[in-house]
Amino acid sequence: MAYDIVVLGGGSGGYACALRAAELGKSVALIEKDKIGGTCLHRGCIPTKALLHSAEVADETRESEAFGVKARFDGIDVAGVHAFKDKIVNRAWKGVQGLLKGAGVTIVEGEGRLVGERAIQVGSEVYEGAAVVLATGSAPRSLPGLEIDGERVITSEHTLTMDRVPASVIVLGGGVIGVELASVYRSFGAEVTIVEALPHLLPLEEESSSKLLERAFRRRGIKYELGVFFESVKTTDTGVVVTLANGKTLDAELLLVAVGRGAVSAGLGFEEAGITIERGAVVVDEHCQTSVPGVYAIGDLIPTLQLAHAGFAEGIMVAEHIAGLNPPPIDYAGVPRITYSDPEVASVGLTSAQAAERGIEIVEQVYDLAGNPKSQILGTAGAVKVIAQKDGPVVGVHMVGRRIGELVTEGQLIYNWEALPAEVAQLIHAHPTQSEAVGEAMLALAGKPLHV
Ligand code: FAD
Secondary structure: OEEEEEEEOOOHHHHHHHHHHHHOOOOEEEEEOOOOOHHHHHHOHHHHHHHHHHHHHHHHHHOHHHHOOOOOOOOOOHHHHHHHHHHHHHHHHHHHHHHHHHHOOEEEEOOEEEOOOOEEEEOOEEEEEEEEEEOOOEEEOOOOOOOOOOOOEEOHHHHOOOOOOOOEEEEEOOOHHHHHHHHHHHHOOOEEEEEEOOOOOOOOOOHHHHHHHHHHHHHOOOEEEEOOOEEEEEEOOOOEEEEEOOOOEEEEOEEEEOOOEEEOOOOOOOOOOOOOEEOOEEOOOOOOEOOOOOEEEOHHHOOOOOOHHHHHHHHHHHHHHHOOOOOOOOOHHHOOEEEOOOOEEEEEEOOHHHHHHOOOOEEEEEEEHHHOHHHHHHOOOOEEEEEEEOOOOEEEEEEEEOOHHHHHHHHHHHHHOOOOHHHHHOOOOOOOOOOHHHHHHHHHHOOOOOOO
16 A cells, blocks of 8 residues: 555654645555554653642642632542543544544554565555654663562553552652652652652753752652662562662652653664664654655654654654655754643753853843742742843743743743843733743843842
């Protein structure tokens, strides 16, 4: 069977590519072995955000007295939490399937394998494409000798089907997934300790954001061990005993392994077709084309950003490139990043360390949310930090606070349009909103501080 484009993998990257290609009049086959929507829809973004919302409701119920509301927190109904999560996931799943059907994309159910340069075999059928897009995503990684048993030693995927709230959890890895799930478990009532080898939680974020998160987590009773390597784990009848490289031992009911995700590239015929792979990830050029002309790779399979919206953007760019529209390459620094814990941590653009690496002379302004009435109503501590090139545009916006992730969109526009602080300071921010914190930081940078 011959198509203009054959896409292998129906996750965020794959289905976005299929939809855009169909919109551009291409015939498209989309091959998926499990469920259209992939990790993000079924095991990642959406179900975890539903859990985080249940967690937020639990915390607000506990804190209700502070707002003058009489409500009693009686615990977590795990089945109810899953029912809410599943309802949201299923609705979105139906929506995506409907979009693909409406666009005329042929969905092929089954496991595919690259056979030859631009052909994918599923069972006894071979789907040939004028172009092929690989979008097989990623899977949870572990550490050498650390066996995931799904009972005592688990990954994020097991969290999504947990049948109880554990009394205690050790989270191995203080990156985005570890931090978000630590936040959920704590709100659900578990004792939580995060172990991170680097000196801070969310080590890729601006250091001041990591420190604010650490302070907020400490206040919430989330413990962490930073700058220390995991050495071993022993499972017992009641839980796990984890030994760290500094000799310290920790025990808990569960060990959640959140040490990152590896590209799904092995055993799929990629290397045999001549595709270059480095450390498991497929190597691509600025338009996501692999070392084999006409074969593209997108999403978590390539070493860019492991984010659904980066996958969407890559899928769209590839569809347009194949259609000859010559889309501009993606500026990955301009892709917003959000960690949806309580508090949220969000950023776009460069950190101060990255600016220094690029030799950019910077000025910075921090606006503490203690001065923002809306943040005080929401009961959140945190800050917005703006980094600008000296006498030049904004190069980074970083923020920490409850529900502050939505604000990153403003930072994204500012960064991508290379706005000067004085230009943003001219914009009038609605009062009272947390967005005023961005306006206040810009006013201060423009030399006319208001509430600083
Ligand atoms: P995937 O979504 O993994 O899709 C790949 C698809 O390919 C899968 O459906 C798989 O079944 C299929 N496949 C693989 N091999 C084959 C084969 N041989 N034949 C047929 N089909 C195959 N990102 C965000 O932007 N925001 C978030 O809040 C967020 N939260 C996350 C929370 C968690 C717990 C996790 C794990 C991830 C989260 N992510 C988040 C990351 C996001 O889920 C991924 O970046 C995104 O799903 C990557 O999309 P993809 O299309 O590359 O791969």
